[in-house]
Amino acid sequence: MRITGDQYLIKKINKSIVFDTIRQNHPISRAQISETTNLNKGTVSSLVKDLIDDNLVYEIGPGESSGGRRPVMLLFNHVAGFAIGVDLGVNYILTVLTDLEGNPVEEIRTTLENISFDSVISTLFQSIRTLIERAPDSPRGIVGIGIGVPGIVEEKGTVLFAPNLGWKNVNLSEIVKKEFQLPVTVHNEANAGAIGEHLFGAGKDTKNLVYVSVGIGIGTGIIINNDLYKGALGFSGEMGHSVIESHGKKCRCGNRGCWELYASERAFLEQAKTLSIDSADSTEEFNLDWYLQAANEGNDEVIRLFHQAGEYLGIGLTNIVNTFNPELIIIGNRFAKAEKWISQPIRRIVENRALPYHRGHMKIAFSSLGAHSCALGAASVSITNFFSDMKISVE
Amino acid sequence: MRITGDQYLIKKINKSIVFDTIRQNHPISRAQISETTNLNKGTVSSLVKDLIDDNLVYEIGPGESSGGRRPVMLLFNHVAGFAIGVDLGVNYILTVLTDLEGNPVEEIRTTLENISFDSVISTLFQSIRTLIERAPDSPRGIVGIGIGVPGIVEEKGTVLFAPNLGWKNVNLSEIVKKEFQLPVTVHNEANAGAIGEHLFGAGKDTKNLVYVSVGIGIGTGIIINNDLYKGALGFSGEMGHSVIESHGKKCRCGNRGCWELYASERAFLEQAKTLSIDSADSTEEFNLDWYLQAANEGNDEVIRLFHQAGEYLGIGLTNIVNTFNPELIIIGNRFAKAEKWISQPIRRIVENRALPYHRGHMKIAFSSLGAHSCALGAASVSITNFFSDMKISVE
DNA sequence: CCAGTTTGTTTAATCGATAGACAAACTATT
DNA sequence: AATAGTTTGTCTATCGATTAAACAAACTGG
CATH class of the missing domain: 3.30.420.40 (ATPase, nucleotide binding domain)
Structure with a gap:
């Protein structure tokens, strides 16, 4: 069944537009947003208020006047939450913690001595847990975990075949989700790398x-x-x-x-x-x-x-x-x-x-991005998913 | 500048949904449309009225009752207009006239004896003109011409390179548009064929x-x-x-x-x-x-x-x-x-x-579709463009 | 023949966007 | 220092599209 249009859809669309405009151009004032998006000034004010209530945007104070009243500058609150990205390599695990802009905040690199399945999973859990603990306090917390794996990954997060890891039909997404009770996505390593380089590299x-x-x-x-x-x-x-x-x-x-x-x-x-x-x-x-x-x-x-x-x-x-x-x-x-x-x-x-x-x-x-493309790309997928989920719940 | 949402956008979206539902499921009643799309019955009535005013949909009369009032069945008016699709081959031209459902109505196949540029163009014009004359009367007339060419075609309809025709940098789209004053699109032959087989084959x-x-x-x-x-x-x-x-x-x-x-x-x-x-x-x-x-x-x-x-x-x-x-x-x-x-x-x-x-x-x-995939695919692009233009002008 | 069902229209209410008025805050000019 | 003009952001009235619900018309089945 297709999604039909109603007022909620409009608001969702416009809220996304305003949010994206702020993310890409902050600091920015309400008036500038209105001008670049062609949305009415009143509409922008109302949507910005919602975004501030959502903790995703905040006011930084007055900006430079251009010959009239000074604008109130808005910033994207890039530390409203954090994401975790993992590059699960053949003999190493690279785990990064990023803010909602995808900027790396912390990272852990572990060399895998023992490549038995249980050992790899426990090392993986260990490094994710450490980063979760080290993540700064934030209104939204950890918004998701993305993992890149050198193998063929099915859409729901099952690693069908990863010859260099010796894995076959491992439902990695489910395993990690169970442990941390967070949204988890799993990707092929090259796909995650492509996303990483596309967004940040x-x-x-x-x-x-x-x-x-x-x-x-x-x-x-x-x-x-x-x-x-x-x-x-x-x-x-x-x-x-x-x-x-x-x-x-x-x-x-x-x-x-x-x-x-x-x-x-x-x-x-x-x-x-x-x-x-x-x-x-x-x-x-x-x-x-x-x-x-x-x-x-x-x-x-x-x-x-x-x-x-x-x-x-x-x-x-x-x-x-x-x-x-x-x-x-x-x-x-x-x-x-x-x-x-x-x-x-x-x-x-x-x-x-x-x-x-x-x-x-x-x-x-x-x-x-060198060695980081895969982990950063994987993290960014979690961020993207978080934002699109949020936009659906426009209430 | 991104398209922002307002009531017109909603109506456009919903009108498309209703129209597509009718095209794919006709004959269908307003009540059935409301049920399959989840749009309110009143909304459907109003949008159907618009579509009838647009000549794109018409009422065929009462259908079978399922235990209550008999529904008024709606049909997509597939002969509200016609499209022309051309397969411009190396030694032949196949030109088809289709209705708005993409069904072939008439076709002309010409063998090219003389492959000089002027001769090809004049044969092309000739066959298109004949089909335009043979097209039945309709409220919308010929909605567009699509042409498939064995060569590399740039987005705006210029044939950059067609070795087997001996063409280089021919702005075919412009040439044909000038002659017939109709929307013209030009495609690579394989791309048009892909579209044809995807839609009809x-x-x-x-x-x-x-x-x-x-x-x-x-x-x-x-x-x-x-x-x-x-x-x-x-x-x-x-x-x-x-x-x-x-x-x-x-x-x-x-x-x-x-x-x-x-x-x-x-x-x-x-x-x-x-x-x-x-x-x-x-x-x-x-x-x-x-x-x-x-x-x-x-x-x-x-x-x-x-x-x-x-x-x-x-x-x-x-x-x-x-x-x-x-x-x-x-x-x-x-x-x-x-x-x-x-x-x-x-x-x-x-x-x-x-x-x-x-x-x-x-x-x-x-x-x-045999030899017809390219011509039918090219025609269908014109139809698709016509519909999407129409939807934009939701008044 | 009547009760129940289905269809499609009408009506009132809701919600979001817009245009335009407006007040506040600022700059530039005299 | 006063004033004119500009910019910003909020507020208000209006518009338009959707929806829920009421309703009338048309039909079936016992």
């Missing part, structure tokens, strides 16, 4: 973007029209398993020649095993950071390998460009640390291969 | 689908959330130029190993040239229909070639499945005629290669 003010999370595997989060695209069943964007070599290597997913077999951190590390340097000293741990340092020290072999990974990344990105015609592609997650070595090859390949009408108006950027 | 009642137009090249139209996805600049979905062999053949687009080099009609015909039969009789024209007949007559070589094309189609479709997680993929345009030979290979490849969570809930279908 390199993708601010961009309506259509694709966030490519290059870690052990490759995941993508697709923002269309300022909204995350979810697909029919809630799990879209597995472009890491797009074929770029139809008769290529076999992939665990059952397909052949998947992109992430050629352009991910895992692909890089496999390739790197064949380099001559490895045999030299076998006691060291040859991880991504080691190779980054080697490249920095001028190791040609390693640098060539980074270039190659960049080229393969470029090939998959070209497909994304031709398919989605986005304004922006953001490369994030661990492999983004190799920006210095992969940026040029990526751009060269996309420049040479993408359709001219598409590449002309498109940019490629690297994550500007 | 195999994709009815499906929120998320991808229409794959397999002709000389491969184009895709993407319906997300019942809406055509357009990309940042209005031209998305060039998945025909997705790479499936990163070191494959060179493509005219500048890339290598594009999907359409392996799975389109052109790719098939190129391959077919190498078959032994061709040398046998060189006076015949070896086009797709010839090979379809050969396959039907049991020619193993040709059948094997269709199987191969099906397999390559399957590889690209797998990428679409993993990327978009659609409910449905519809294969249309000329190559869909080979359904009998390519259907099994396609399904086998997707079954074996797509991610399990995605393929489980996804179907593959072939166009059910």
Whole structure:
């Protein structure tokens, strides 16, 4: 049944508009709101009064006069409540506490020694509980918990499959909700990252973007029209398993020649095993950071390998460009640390291969939130949900 | 500036709801509308009166009683106006006249002998003019013209690039608008086809689908959330130029190993040239229909070639499945005629290669509108635009 | 033939937005 | 210092759309 219109709907719409205007332009006066929104001055006054009663807005005092009575400036009360965002990685948990603007207030980073299910869950609970305790007093308290997970997540918050965690059909949302009695949302890591970069990072003010999370595997989060695209069943964007070599290597997913077999951190590390340097000293741990340092020290072999990974990344990105015609592609997650070595090859390949009408108006950027995109994105979903719930209860 | 809410907005919303309810469920009574929409009976009466004044709805007389006063049944006046849809093909023009429900009323199919620009335009004008003259009298007349073109079309109706027509930067929308003084929209052929199949064909009642137009090249139209996805600049979905062999053949687009080099009609015909039969009789024209007949007559070589094309189609479709997680993929345009030979290979490849969570809930279908998807889709855009304009002018 | 049901209109009340009047607070000019 | 003009935010009367409820008309079934 569709929602029909009545006066409550009007008020809800206009209250949202006023609230969003304040959030995006504070400090701002009632008169300015009236002017920018075209709402009547009286209407604005009345709605602002409601928002002040809701504790979401407050008056900061008189502002500068522009030749008449001084305006009363309004501020968004960004500490009316707090949200928690979690990046549940393969061997770490990053938990952040943010205010209602999405600004990080506190964070906890834990390395997972024991990756048994019970141990991971208990570490997760521990870090969330600590942040809840550390959260400043506020009228609304903790408004929700958002969690990003490296795997396929169904809409209601069940992790269907997370190979690197060894999880299958884990109703994470329910488990966490039960423990903390708070609204919980669970997302795919790349989707959360896309939301994070879209709201706070390199993708601010961009309506259509694709966030490519290059870690052990490759995941993508697709923002269309300022909204995350979810697909029919809630799990879209597995472009890491797009074929770029139809008769290529076999992939665990059952397909052949998947992109992430050629352009991910895992692909890089496999390739790197064949380099001559490895045999030299076998006691060291040859991880991504080691190779980054080697490249920095001028190791040609390693640098060539980074270039190659960049080229393969470029090939998959070209497909994304031709398919989605986005304004922006953001490369994030661990492999983004190799920006210095992969940026040029990526751009060269996309420049040479993408359709001219598409590449002309498109940019490629690297994550500007670094390791935080996923956790901040997850937290922001809780904030968004809180606001939209609030707006429904306009009473 | 955002649209703020007032009583006019409410009325607009509710009028749309009532109108849509009538369109989708006619014949229907005022009482039934009130029940299904949850709008008050009085409100429904008032809005229906407006719609009757607008000539969009009319009373058909008393319906069956269900134990009380007999209801007055309402019908959507689907002949209150007409729309024109054009499929501007490489060597043909298909023009259809539809009523406001999108039902075809008349159609003209012209084969293009001379493909010079002026000749194409004059043939186009001719066929549109004929249909306008043949359209029955109606209170609203022709509400708009929609045109589907095999090329990249910018949002305002300029054909940026249509290689098979030899067009570059043709402001088709303006040219046609000038001639007929009617609203004109221009679309990419695959996008129009997607809209057509979504509204009237195999994709009815499906929120998320991808229409794959397999002709000389491969184009895709993407319906997300019942809406055509357009990309940042209005031209998305060039998945025909997705790479499936990163070191494959060179493509005219500048890339290598594009999907359409392996799975389109052109790719098939190129391959077919190498078959032994061709040398046998060189006076015949070896086009797709010839090979379809050969396959039907049991020619193993040709059948094997269709199987191969099906397999390559399957590889690209797998990428679409993993990327978009659609409910449905519809294969249309000329190559869909080979359904009998390519259907099994396609399904086998997707079954074996797509991610399990995605393929489980996804179907593959072939166009059910045949050659009409593009023209009907283009016409329907005009109808949709007409309705939404009308709703804005709620007086 | 009458009681009960269904349909669609009418009426009174409610609620939110708007235009415009207004008072308060301020600046600039003389 | 006085005054004119401007800006801000509130208040009031009015408008318009929805709703609940009353109502009349039309119909069914026992």
